[in-house]
Amino acid sequence: MTTSNRQDLKEKVIAQADQSVETLYRYLRLTSVSAQHLEIPETVQFVADLLKSVGGEVKILDDLGGNPVIYGFFAAGSKGNANKTLLFYNHYDVQPPDPLDEWESEPFEPSLKDGILYARGTADNKGSLMLRLAAIKALEQADGLPCNIKFLIEGEEEIGSPNLPRYLKEYAELFKADACIWEFGSKDAQERVELYAGIKGSAYFELSTKSASIDIHSSLAAVIDNPAWRLVQALASMKNQNNDITVEGFFDEIEEPDEALMEIVRALPFDKSGLTGPFGLTRPLITEARGENPRDALMLYPTMTICGMVSGYIGEGAKTVLPKEAKVKIDCRMVPGQTGEHLLACFERHLARHGFSDVKVELIESQRAYRSDITDPFLHLVKKTAEEAYGSEAVLYPNSPGTGPMYQFNECLQLPIVSTGVGWAESKAHAPNESIRMKDYADGCLHMAYLLTDFAAE
Amino acid sequence: MTTSNRQDLKEKVIAQADQSVETLYRYLRLTSVSAQHLEIPETVQFVADLLKSVGGEVKILDDLGGNPVIYGFFAAGSKGNANKTLLFYNHYDVQPPDPLDEWESEPFEPSLKDGILYARGTADNKGSLMLRLAAIKALEQADGLPCNIKFLIEGEEEIGSPNLPRYLKEYAELFKADACIWEFGSKDAQERVELYAGIKGSAYFELSTKSASIDIHSSLAAVIDNPAWRLVQALASMKNQNNDITVEGFFDEIEEPDEALMEIVRALPFDKSGLTGPFGLTRPLITEARGENPRDALMLYPTMTICGMVSGYIGEGAKTVLPKEAKVKIDCRMVPGQTGEHLLACFERHLARHGFSDVKVELIESQRAYRSDITDPFLHLVKKTAEEAYGSEAVLYPNSPGTGPMYQFNECLQLPIVSTGVGWAESKAHAPNESIRMKDYADGCLHMAYLLTDFAAE
Structure with a gap:
């Protein structure tokens, strides 16, 4: 492609990125929200209509259970390379918006302020789908599509893609294709484009203990056992004060990283302020306290996170009650080799061995x-075109600290996968006031147009 | 008083007990609900009108802050003993009704079924006030009031009587009087009337830790510290798996019980099924696991109870979030000698020493x-008249495992105090489906009428 074509x-x-914003809204x-079964049929219909409106062929797959999977196909134009196919992976579901009282605007009413668009799903993942479609429209208006394009858009990513x-x-x-562009990515606090060639796994657990049929007056706590204390003790036996x-x-199952991987990990940038700033952290990083390298931890270490915990009275003021039950939600981010089934067996054995069979x-x-x-x-083509489109450095990470169904994609489709998206350093995915910057939206759109063009010409 | 008078x-x-039920409703x-500041002025007005309707003189005291304290006075009749005054202590506030979904009827709409009246406040403590007033009305209709009667009815008992x-x-x-009848009491599972000559103290704490300004995507848990884990570890350091x-x-501050007290404690009945049955307990009593006497524990041991605990996402399904903060509510039932201020100092020192200054x-x-x-x-007069009125054994406990502002009453008024009330073994005070039996309501009313008569004649 010549410079004038470019x-x-x-x-x-x-122009297309600009025009697409109203539809994005x-x-x-x-x-x-897949976790709460909200407006799924309406959203499926919206996305299907959207793909059709850009000239796509659409199939809504719903015969295997769960929220429908949307297939989209755009054929290469007459000047394009019909022998190459790129697959885009997106999801139409979003995280629950709560805690609602911490949003500065309505989570489901887009609000634009100083070039930043706030709403649940802007960064994760509705913005990325929209800019990919805007890139397709622009390519159609230019020389036609340079290659075949497929979409797999699912609706259960935020609950772990159980049916995918x-x-x-x-x-x-x-869904057969030659390569795949995954759903997410951000620019970091130094404006570097972050690209990911992999993901961590995730196993999500609920632990609970119940010792009575009703909440009890706490004056009886001298004789009646308390499930909240039981759960606290059980949890404390699973991770110590040093975060071990x-x-x-x-x-046990972890595949040891080889030297080639370690070399790449060691060369990755790490910007502490990019983490501590946006989140207002008041404690040192875990890795500082442990004398570890945060890059190693983010790329290579599994985690065990309390995502939520509840027991008894959590309202205003004092209620002197002995709770009947206690519950905790735990997310383990896994590294290659680990499986949720093995961790489940480990948890069960651990609890039984430590006296917590309840x-x-x-x-x-x-x-x-x-x-x-x-x-x-x-992978390197994605990086090169990102640097051209954004006009800034791009960094290819071996994997994201986050999760997605990449393992299954590769098992079934056998193709290289790179993740890139429209986020920025303060996108706050999964948190209140999620946002994207409209400049990144346009640059991300350009990245996709350049990538499709060069991918077809390879 | 002759048998025919009786x-x-x-x-x-x-007749009066029966007639009073509509007003009780x-x-x-x-x-x-004092913890939630609900309908306090309306309730104060209702209670004041109620006392006046039975012929009482009423003062609403609100000059010292908090929910108003209601003073009521009923003068001895012309045939009565104007030199003796009995003080009744009651409270017009109730516990929060939640968890709401576990009520089988509306918590604030009385529901009568098989002689059992269900509603928040039936046992704790609205039923007891109503039956005391019904007894007064009956005495007025008989020979007139046998002695002076005073009421102290407060509105902050369920939040620890901070202003009383x-x-x-x-x-x-x-409020000067010769003796005091306290607000609560029950019949046990063996239909014995439980009377209390004391109470445990209570110190209610909130512990919290916050490490970020917003909830964070849990993929960052490899480097960012988690306040829920911090709180779990802090709590686990305060009470071990054996409930020590x-x-x-x-x-440190506990007054050792003397041999006279121990003798009384050892003679008290203890009926395990009266505890395990109503609450559907699935675990052994703490005291069984520890090889301790449950009577000793209920009468003499302090407690440390998690009443409520919350962090992060507690809704339906999975949310992969690293919470910004974690909170716990803790109730310590104290025995004579202990103070909340000392326990606060102990907690603060403990947390600092164990690395939890956050x-x-x-x-x-x-x-x-x-x-x-x-x-x-x-005390023994209360017991004797209880046995006469209920027609069953009464047991005088040195103290209740529960709490109330008895310490302050005695400090200011110096008078003997016994607690008795209208509960039964399955009253479920502080829990869903709180109830009283209408037979106990009538018997309790009779107990008060007999007690006032005999107290005046002493």
Whole structure:
């Protein structure tokens, strides 16, 4: 592609990115919280119509249970390369918006302020879908689509994609492609574009203990055992004050990183202020207290996180009650080799061995970790076109600290995968006041247009 | 009083108890939750009108802060003993009704089924006030009031009576009396009437730790410290898996029980099924696991109870979030000698020493324990008249495992105190489906009529 072609494309992309914003607003207004089963059919219909409106062929797959998976197909134009196909992975579901009282605007009413667009789903993941479609529209208006394009847009990413593996297996032929662009990514606090060639896995557990049929007057606590104290003691036996995970067998399945990977990890940038600033952290990083490298931890260490915990009276003022039950939600981010099933067995054995057989464990969802082959040329094409489109450095991480169903994608489709998206350093995905910057939205759109063009020409 | 007088009084009492039920229903419909500041003025007005309707003189005391304290006075009749005054202590506030979904009827709409009346406040403490007033009405209709009667009805008992001590001190002369009947009591599972000559104290704490300004994506848990884990570890350092309280200094202030007290404690009945049955307990009693006597524990041991605990996402499904803060509510039932201020100092020192200076402790409310002189004749008069009225055994406990502002009453008024009330073994005070039996309501009313008669004649 000549420089003048590139310039012409850039103008068309910027115009299309701009035009697409009104549609993005409508998409963001849909409260598609998968954990709470909100507006899923409405959102599926919206996305299907959206793909069709850009010229896509659409199939809504819902025969294997769960929220529908949307397939989209855009054929290469007459001047394009019909032998190359790029697959985009997106999801139309979002995280629950709570705590609601910490939003400065309505979570499901987009609010634009100083070039920053606030709403649940802006960064994760509705913004990324919209800019990909805007890039397609711009390419269509330029020389036509340079290659075939497929979409897999699911609706259960935020609850761990429990049904997606079945769809991937059943429809592997339909989704077949030469490479895949994943759903998320951000610019860091130094304005570097972060690209990911893998993900960590996640196993989400609920632990609970119940010792009475009703809450009890706390004056009886001298004789009646308290499930909240039981759960506290059980949890304290699983991770110590130094943040060491002390569940026997937890680390058994981990594949040791090889020297090539370690070399890449050691070369990655790490900007502490990019973490501490946006979140207003008041404590030192865990890795500082432990004398560890935070890059190693983010790339290579599994975690065990209390995501939520509840027992008894949590309202205003004092209620002198002895709770009947106590519950905790735990998310374990896993590294390659680990499985949720093994961790479940470890938890059950640990609790039984430590005298907590009254504490029940349930594995709510689980996804394995995955890393693409870091030497694949596609990964470096994504990086090169990102640097061109954004006009700033891009960093290719072996994996994200986050999670997604990448392991299953590769099992069924066998293709290189890179993740990139429209976030920025303060996007606050999964938290109140989630946002994207409109400049990143336009640059991300341009990145996709350049990538598709160069991918087709390879 | 002759037997025929007694029979005449009994008939009048039963009629009055019956007639008072409609008014009790209206009282129960008032949502006077002190922890949530609900309908307090309306309830004060209702109670004041109620006292006046039975012929009482009323003062609403509100000059010293907090919810108003209601003073009521009924003068001895012309045939009565104007030299003797009995003081009744009641409270018009109730516990919060939640968890709401566990009520089988509306908490603030009385529901009568098989002789059992369900509503928040039936047992604790609206039923007891109503039956005392019904007894007064019956006595008025018989030979007139046998002695002077005073009421102290407060509105902050369920939040620890924070302002009552000031009112007691300021109005000691107004509330002066020869003896006091306290607000609560029950029949046990063996239909014995439980009377209490004292109470445990209570110190209510909130512990919290906050480490970020917003909830964070849990993928960052490899480097960012988690306040829920911090709180779990802090709590686990304060009480171990064997239910030993391990906070240094916690037991320092306790007055050792003397042999006379121990003798009474050893003779008390203990019926395990009366505890395990109503609450559907699935674990052994703490005292069984520790090889301790449950009577000793209920009478003599302090407690440390998690009443409520919350952090992060507690809604439906999975949310992969690293919480910004974690909180716990803790109730310590104290025995004579202990003070909330000392326990606060112990907690603060303990947390600092164990590396948890990020965990903040707040003392929300605190009341000291108290025991009346177990040899006082008034105590035995209450027991004797209870056995006559109920037609069953009564047991005088040195103290209740529960709490109330008895310590301050005695400090200001210096008088013997016994607690008795209208509860039964399954009253479920502070829990969903709180109830009383209408037969106990009538018997309790008769108990008060007999007690007032015999007290005046002493």
